[in-house]
Amino acid sequence: MTNTTSPQSNDQYSLAKILGIWAAAAVPMGILGMVVYPALTPDRVADPLKAGSTRLILLTAGLVWQFVLAMLIVYREEGDLRWGTTRRRLRLNAPLDPKTGEPRRRLWLWAIPFSVLAFASPQLLGPVLIKLWTGILPFLAPAPGFDPTEALLRSSEMQAQLVGAWGFYGLFLVLAVFNILGEEFLFRGVLLPKMEGVFGKWDWVANGALFGAYHLHQPWVVL
Numbered sequence: 001m002t003n004t005t006s007p008q009s010n011d012q013y014s015l016a017k018i019l020g021i022w023a024a025a026a027v028p029m030g031i032l033g034m035v036v037y038p039a040l041t042p043d044r045v046a047d048p049l050k051a052g053s054t055r056l057i058l059l060t061a062g063l064v065w066q067f068v069l070a071m072l073i074v075y076r077e078e079g080d081l082r083w084g085t086t087r088r089r090l091r092l093n094a095p096l097d098p099k100t101g102e103p104r105r106r107l108w109l110w111a112i113p114f115s116v117l118a119f120a121s122p123q124l125l126g127p128v129l130i131k132l133w134t135g136i137l138p139f140l141a142p143a144p145g146f147d148p149t150e151a152l153l154r155s156s157e158m159q160a161q162l163v164g165a166w167g168f169y170g171l172f173l174v175l176a177v178f179n180i181l182g183e184e185f186l187f188r189g190v191l192l193p194k195m196e197g198v199f200g201k202w203d204w205v206a207n208g209a210l211f212g213a214y215h216l217h218q219p220w221v222v223l
Contacts, residue, residue: 033217063175094108
């Protein structure tokens, strides 16, 4: 049987390379969220809708960069960006049976409860964890008006302004799409398969820790 796997496909990353890729994602997001954003929105307390739109644009730009970075890494390692190559490198395949090692589509059913949990946890536990985290390290709490999400989602005045604001919803949709194409592709697709050489069976824990620490642009949600 001919082996079609790229010679570089199984090469594990060094710790320096892992941290370098992490920094290439985290530093731009930190600059956009913590430097550029406050510079562009001096009146963010008075106009949270404008501030929210500005923040969405900046964070979306950072996520688009992460998608580009992921594709550049795949191209450099594999030599092309054909769908088959990209799907294999980023592990965009059916789950593998732990006993046989063969693809088994029925295992996708396990994703349903975990997806529900992943969606519900930020809504139910998010405020509690943020309060706990910023209570321990109060300097990580956002300054007044710095995180417009609270005002946009919980203020009746802001909710009224969002009626018919299709541009804002369009921005949010693009952000949601590139949240997957950027963060997920880079951290779960590019990094995670290459971290076992350094972290062994704890590679998934290290990947989660790096992903949490990556949130320099909003440190109050690191947990």
